[in-house]
Amino acid sequence: GNMSSRKGLNGACSVHEYTGSFLGQSAHFKMTSVCGHVMTLDFIGKYNSWDKVDPAELFSKAPTEKKEANPKLTMVKFLQVEGRGCDCIVLWLDCDKEGENICFEVLDAVLPVMNKPRGTERTIYRAKFSSITDTDICNAMNHLGEPNRNEALSVDARQELDLRIGCAFTRFQTKYFQGKYGNLDSSLISFGPCQTPTLGFCVERHDKIQSFKPETYWVLQAKVNPEKENSLTLDWDRVRVFDREVAQMFLNITKMAKEAKVESVSKKEKVKQRPLALNTVEMLRVASAALGMGPQHAMQIAERLYTQGYISYPRTETTHYPENFDLKGCLRQQANNPYWAETVKALLSEGINRPRKGHDAGDHPPITPMRAATEAELGGDGWRLYEYITRHFIATVSADCKYLQTTISFSIGPERFTCVGKVVTSPGFTEIMPWHSIPLEESLPHCEKGDLFPIGEIKLLEKQTSPPDYLTEAELITLMEKHGIGTDASIPVHINNICQRNYVTVESGRRLKPTNLGIVLVHGYYKIDAELVLPTIRSAVEKQLNLIALGKANYHQVLEHTLDIFKRKFHYFVDSIAGMDELMEVSFSPLAATGKPLSRCGKCHRFMKYIQAKPSRLHCSHCDDTYSLPQNGTIKLYKELRCPLDDFELVLWSSGSRGKSYPLCPYCYNHPPFRDMKKGMGCNECTHPTCQHSLSMLGIGQCVECENGVLVLDSTSGPKWKMACNKCNVIVHFFENAHKVRVSPETCDLCEAALVDVDFNKAKSPLPGDETQHSGCVFCDPVFQDLVELKHAAMRHPMHRGGQGKRQGRGRGKGRRPGGRLNPKKPKDKMAALAAYFV
Numbered sequence: 016g017n018m019s020s021r022k023g024l025n026g027a028c029s030v031h032e033y034t035g036s037f038l039g040q041s042a043h044f045k046m047t048s049v050c051g052h053v054m055t056l057d058f059i060g061k062y063n064s065w066d067k068v069d070p071a072e073l074f075s076k077a078p079t080e081k082k083e084a085n086p087k088l089t090m091v092k093f094l095q096v097e098g099r100g101c102d103c104i105v106l107w108l109d110c111d112k113e114g115e116n117i118c119f120e121v122l123d124a125v126l127p128v129m130n131k132p133r134g135t136e137r138t139i140y141r142a143k144f145s146s147i148t149d150t151d152i153c154n155a156m157n158h159l160g161e162p163n164r165n166e167a168l169s170v171d172a173r174q175e176l177d178l179r180i181g182c183a184f185t186r187f188q189t190k191y192f193q194g195k196y197g198n199l200d201s202s203l204i205s206f207g208p209c210q211t212p213t214l215g216f217c218v219e220r221h222d223k224i225q226s227f228k229p230e231t232y233w234v235l236q237a238k239v240n241p242e243k244e245n246s247l248t249l250d251w252d253r254v255r256v257f258d259r260e261v262a263q264m265f266l267n268i269t270k271m272a273k274e275a276k277v278e279s280v281s282k283k284e285k286v287k288q289r290p291l292a293l294n295t296v297e298m299l300r301v302a303s304a305a306l307g308m309g310p311q312h313a314m315q316i317a318e319r320l321y322t323q324g325y326i327s328y329p330r331t332e333t334t335h336y337p338e339n340f341d342l343k344g345c346l347r348q349q350a351n352n353p354y355w356a357e358t359v360k361a362l363l364s365e366g367i368n369r370p371r372k373g374h375d376a377g378d379h380p381p382i383t384p385m386r387a388a389t390e391a392e393l394g395g396d397g398w399r400l401y402e403y404i405t406r407h408f409i410a411t412v413s414a415d416c417k418y419l420q421t422t423i424s425f426s427i428g429p430e431r432f433t434c435v436g437k438v439v440t441s442p443g444f445t446e447i448m449p450w451h452s453i454p455l456e457e458s459l460p461h462c463e464k465g466d467l468f469p470i471g472e473i474k475l476l477e478k479q480t481s482p483p484d485y486l487t488e489a490e491l492i493t494l495m496e497k498h499g500i501g502t503d504a505s506i507p508v509h510i511n512n513i514c515q516r517n518y519v520t521v522e523s524g525r526r527l528k529p530t531n532l533g534i535v536l537v538h539g540y541y542k543i544d545a546e547l548v549l550p551t552i553r554s555a556v557e558k559q560l561n562l563i564a565l566g567k568a569n570y571h572q573v574l575e576h577t578l579d580i581f582k583r584k585f586h587y588f589v590d591s592i593a594g595m596d597e598l599m600e601v602s603f604s605p606l607a608a609t610g611k612p613l614s615r616c617g618k619c620h621r622f623m624k625y626i627q628a629k630p631s632r633l634h635c636s637h638c639d640d641t642y643s644l645p646q647n648g649t650i651k652l653y654k655e656l657r658c659p660l661d662d663f664e665l666v667l668w669s670s671g672s673r674g675k676s677y678p679l680c681p682y683c684y685n686h687p688p689f690r691d692m693k694k695g696m697g698c699n700e701c702t703h704p705t706c707q708h709s710l711s712m713l714g715i716g717q718c719v720e721c722e723n724g725v726l727v728l729d730s731t732s733g734p735k736w737k738m739a740c741n742k743c744n745v746i747v748h749f750f751e752n753a754h755k756v757r758v759s760p761e762t763c764d765l766c767e768a769a770l771v772d773v774d775f776n777k778a779k780s781p782l783p784g785d786e787t788q789h790s791g792c793v794f795c796d797p798v799f800q801d802l803v804e805l806k807h808a809a810m811r812h813p814m815h816r817g818g819q820g821k822r823q824g825r826g827r828g829k830g831r832r833p834g835g836r837l838n839p840k841k842p843k844d845k846m847a848a849l850a851a852y853f854v
Contacts (some may be wrong), residue, residue, distance in 0.1 A: 023047060025093045037103065046434075046807035047097055052113075053090045053120040054081040056174045058182070065190065070183040071589070074582040079175065081120075092123045096662060098125030102132075105140040106162055111330050111378060113504060116170035118162040131699040139528045145379045146327035148386070150341070169564035170655050172574050176556065177720060180581045181207045184547075184588070191592060193630065194641065196599060197609025199532055201517040204647060208553050208581075213509045214518050216494045217527045218537035220486045227482035234264035234478060237432050238471035239275045239425070241460040246471045249275070249425055249432035255478075264338065266475050270429040277466040279424045287416040287453065289444040291334040291373040292381030293407045295503035296496045298329070298400075301407075304490035305450070306399050310488060310507035316400050317382070325335055325393070327383045330504045331350075334373030334381055342367060342412055348387045354402070355409060358447050367412040375557065383408050406447050414443035418453050425460065427470065485526040499554030506614050517629075529600050533814065539595030552580075607636035614652050616640075617663035617682055625650060633666075642681040645697070646670065653731075659706050660688050667731060673806075675739040675746060676729055678708050695830055699741040700725040713758050715793060716768030719805065722747050728758050728771075738793075741840065749793060749803045752779045753761045763792035771799075 018033040031046045062068050062077040069705035083091060104125060108114035117138075118141065132138045141162045144155040184206035193206055232255040236456070238246045256262045291297075293498070295314075302313035317329035337343065346367065349359045384405040390398045418439045425432045436459040439445075445452035462468075486494075488510060495501055501509050513519050518533030529537075540548040556577055562568035610624035616635040621643070623635040631650065633642040644650055645668045653665040658680035669676035688696055689702050698708040708710065710727060715738050718724030724742030736750045750756055755774040764768055774789045780787050781802060791799055 017038070023093050024096055025088045025090065027088050028090075028093065030097055041105075041545070045101070047094075049090055049094070049108075049121065050085065050088060051116065052084045052117055053094070053124060055084040056080075056171075056178055057082050060180075060374055063187055070186040071582070073179050073183040073186075073583060074578050074585065077179075081177065094121060094124040095128045095493055100127040101125070101129050103138045103140065104129065105156075105159065107144070108142050108330065109330070110145065110171050111504065112166045112233065112502075115163050115166040119164070119167045122162070131564045131705055136325050141752045145331075146383070147321070147324045163499065164565075166564045168570045169560045172563055172570055173560055173759060175574060176577055176581075177208060179578060180585075182204065183211075183581075183585055187585075187589060188592075192596075192599060195596070195605060196603040197606045197626045197634065198604050198628045200628040201532055203516060204532075204536070205512070205516055206547075207509070207512065208556065209505065209509045210512045210516075211537075211548050212498070212500050212550045212553055213491070213495060214513045214529070214533055215537050215550070216539075217486055217513070217519050218529045218534050220483060221529045221534060222319045224482045224485070229481065230257060230480045231258060231259075231479050232257045234476045235262065235265055235430070235473065236268065236476055237269070237275070237425075237427055237473045239468040240471045241462070241468055245457065247457075247460070247468075248435055249434050252431040252433060262475055266473065269430050269473050271425045273470065274467040275425040275427045275432070275464050275470055277423060277468075278426050278431070278462055279422075279464055280462060281422045283420050283422075284440070285418055285420050287418070287443075287445070287451070289368070289371065289410050289413055289415050290448075290451075291371050291405060292336055292411050293383075293404060294331050294334050294381055295329060296332070296492055296506070297334075297381055298404065299507065300489040301403060302400060302494070306396075306403065307525060308396060308400070309511070309521070309525070311511040312396070312491065313400060314504075314507045316396050320393070320397060320401055320404075325384065325386055325388050325401055327381075327385055328379045329382055331381060332374070332376035332503055333378055335375040336370050336380060336411075337375075340380055342370070345383055345408065346412060347383065349384065349405060352387055352389075352405075355406065355447055356475035358409060362409070362412060368414055370411040381411075406584050407446045413447060414441065416443040416445045416451070417441040418451065421459050423459060425468075427473070482823040485522065485528050488521075488525045488527065491527060498550035499557045500550050502557075535595075535598045535602050539598050540597070542594045544584055547584065547588070560649070599695035606634045606641065610634060613650070614664035614666050617658065617661040620662075623681070643695075644681070644684065645679070648674075648676075656708070658683060660703070665698070665708065675744065676731060677727070677739070677741070678731075690711060697741075699739075714769065715758060716766065718743060718745055719747075728756065730756075746806045747793070748806060749799070750775075751802070752776070754787075758792060761790075763795055765795045766792065768792055768794055773799075 018031055020031045021030075023030050027050055028048050032044065033046075034041065034043050035291070036042060042479040052196055056079050057063070058073065058077050059080050062073065068077070085088075099742045104122070106118045106121065108117045108121070122139065129138065140159040143158070143160055144151045144153040185203065188206065189204045192199060217414055234255050235251045235253075237249045237251070239249065241245050253265075256265070298317065299310045299313055302308040303310060306313070306785040308316070314329070317326065320326045321329050324646075325425055346359055346363060350356055350363065352359075375725070379675065382404055383384055384401065387400070388401055392398075393401055416439065418437050421436045421438075423434050425434070436456055437453050438458070439453050442452065454853065461586070491510060492506055495506050500506075513533070514521060518536070519529050522528050537548055546552045559568055559573045559577070563570050563573055606626065607624075609628070610626035612622035613633065614623055614626035615621065616623050616638060618640075619635065619637045621637045622633065623633045626632050626634060630646055631644050633644060634640070635642075644666070648668050648670040650666050650668055656663060656665050656678075657663065661680065661682045663680050663682045665678045667676060669680050677697045678697040680701075683692075684697060685694060689698060691702055692700065698706070699710060699713070702711060703709040704711050708730075710725060713728045713730060714725045715728055716726050718726055718740040721743040723741060724740035724745070726738045726745070726747060727741050728738045729736070733756065734752045734754075735748065736753055737746050737748045738754045739746045750773050752775070753773050754776050755772075757772045759770040759772050770790055773788070775782060775787045777787055779784065782789050782798065789796075789798055793799055793803055
């Protein structure tokens with residue numbers, strides 16, 4: 016049929032409309048989507064201030080509220096606009112607990128604007144599906160159910176527990192330790208009910224490595240020479256001994272014998288089982304160990320493959336295919352891929368094997384390829400993951416690998432030695448997963464009991480026991496699954512968090528090596544309260560959350576009980592923090608001893624030290640005050656100029672030559688001097704009426720992209736002059752090679768932006784008629800129009816990476832409306848006109 020598609024009002028979600036039939040009646044359909052969670056849980060405004068709130072209040076006193084997860088997307092408004100006047104809603108969110116939770120977020124947004132049901136008429140439907148294929152989608156539409164309130168509640172409970180517990184511990188320990196130490200090199204010393212036990216596993220392995228003492232042992236190795244064949248190396252049945260003299264005695268005894276006698280020959284047919292069907296945890300393990308992809312990255316790729324219809328739903332704990340699963344249909348899809356076409360065709364003609372009986376968690380079928388793909392289609396990592404998933408699937412319906420194992424037992428004097436050989440009789444699944452194949456070995460000589468072979472050599476090998484290695488991501492995932500830390504969906508997030516917080520670093524072979532900070536934190540938790548870091552308490556909480564999902568536990572009771580336990584633990588932690596502090600003192604330097612002198616304090620006029628390690632800050636050891644600074648950039652002294660309000664020397668923050676820079680007063684940045692200023696504002700947002708660095712003196716006009724921003728002249732940027740928005744990352748380059756650029760007190764008659772006075776050197780002046788000076792409006796003056804170009808600041812932080820100039824170019828300003836004045840509070844209609852000028 017016909018379908019019309021359009022972008023929704025938020026510009027992120029498309030809306031597809033068509034006419035069809037629904038439950039036997041003709042209906043007009045609107046199909047749209049959301050971007051992850053619609054809402055997120057947070058404390059109400061005043062409890063988000065770290066300075067004014069005691070973290071202990073976060074356990075029960077502090078009220079929470081649901082806020083839009085991404086306000087820029089205006090998702091609630093978008094859903095309401097599209098849902099207004101609809102009679103029914105069919106929810107096609109992911110079929111897991113998070114998806115169930117999003118169902119109710121969508122319902123909260125759209126039910127108030129939908130048509131009211133007549134009588135007991137049902138208007139809410141839930142589709143259950145595991146892959147985006149025609150059969151699965153049609154099947155889901157024919158068997159619509161209802162959303163599961165209990166599963167949604169279990170997610171709400173987890174969100175609230177993680178928010179309250181995580182924030183309370185994080186705020187307390189971050190403030191406590193950053194107020195004392197200068198080189199922690201982490202802007203946030205976070206605690207998480209799942210994140211901390213995850214780190215605990217890594218540190219536990221580190222401790223084992225540190226405390227390991229190697230031991231020397233001895234092994235007896237014998238070689239025999241069968242006729243006309245290569246020598247055979249035999250393994251000693253005692254394996255090894257730890258006493259040198261005993262080993263020497265065995266060597267002397269065996270050296271007396273001239274021949275080795277065959278005591279027994281046994282042949283057994285053995286089987287290497289094909290793999291169980293693939294679930295999330297196994298996929299993440301293999302991605303890390305064999306494909307070198309971090310769990311977070313692997314999960315993102317798997318989600319992309321799923322939404323494009325290449326694989327089934329990638330979040331599942333199940334390793335068992337339901338009886339009615341169309342295995343042959345999935346296999347036929349793969350019959351033309353050159354990599355495995357022969358294997359697939361052979362399986363289809365000879366008949367497939369039923370996969371092994373695995374674990375059925377009752378969520379989704381195992382991860383299965385749903386349609387054929389080529390390397391060119393998917394490219395890079397997408398193809399590598401898809402190839403593994405497909406090979407794994409083909410292996411689950413292939414035969415087991417069979418091989419013949421021959422074991423020959425020898426005696427040399429009184430000592431026994433053995434030699435084992437394997438010969439593959441039927442490769443089975445190892446054809447498609449060659450890395451699992453039985454290694455080719457030298458064939459054993461044909462012999463019988465009582466045969467004698469001459470001895471080539473017997474020697475004693477000295478070896479040492481070796482320590483374990485650092486945990487790989489794959490091993491950590493196994494431990495997390497075993498101890499019930501996190502879910503298949505959240506395991507990658509927790510591992511990513513401990514890397515981001517600088518608690519562990521990823522070494523070669525994707526091994527996780529704890530940093531000094533990670534080690535000290537875990538040792539500190541063990542010293543104060545081991546349950547904060549052991550997996551036991553979190554896995555008990557996970558079990559309670561699962562009971563909520565099954566409707567067997569009360570949401571409020573679980574929440575109250577768990578928070579009560581952690582509240583007590585928190586108070587004990589605060590009282591005993593000195594125990595962790597003793598460990599910190601050994602590894603980190605106090606604030607007064609770190610950093611290098613940079614700018615003068617306005618109170619004592621001595622130099623304050625600039626501490627570069629995250630979070631960068633200034634510390635005055637004489638006044639014992641610490642001043643936070645903007646992050647992710649460089650800080651230097653600003654011409655030894657002082658703030659007229661408090662006499663502190665100004666510093667200049669810069670995000671690099673292609674980014675923004677602005678001066679700031681360390682004291683005003685932390686203690687806003689005027690009512691209309693907030694903490695964390697530099698001179699480019701300061702409303703001081705006469706200071707030469709303030710917004711009042713250097714502000715030029717309203718930002719062309721964001722609502723409240725003002726474009727401020729960067730007076731340090733010459734000769735590559737620019738003005739930058741004091742709210743977003745818009746930068747306007749202008750008047751390159753100008754000798755001087757000043758903001759005039761006069762304003763433009765058309766748009767009320769401040770006029771700019773520009774002086775050029777005679778040799779480099781681009782002004783008409785060899786003029787060297789001109790005064791005019793950056794936006795409206797035709798003389799300036801070719802000298803202005805808009806870009807986006809290159810930020811150092813990955814969160815702020817704006818593209819290089821979405822709207823570059825120098826345009827003529829046609830059809831701009833006058834109106835508006837320099838007021839950062841109210842956006843003007845002029846915004847649209849200014850944006851149009853730059854397009």
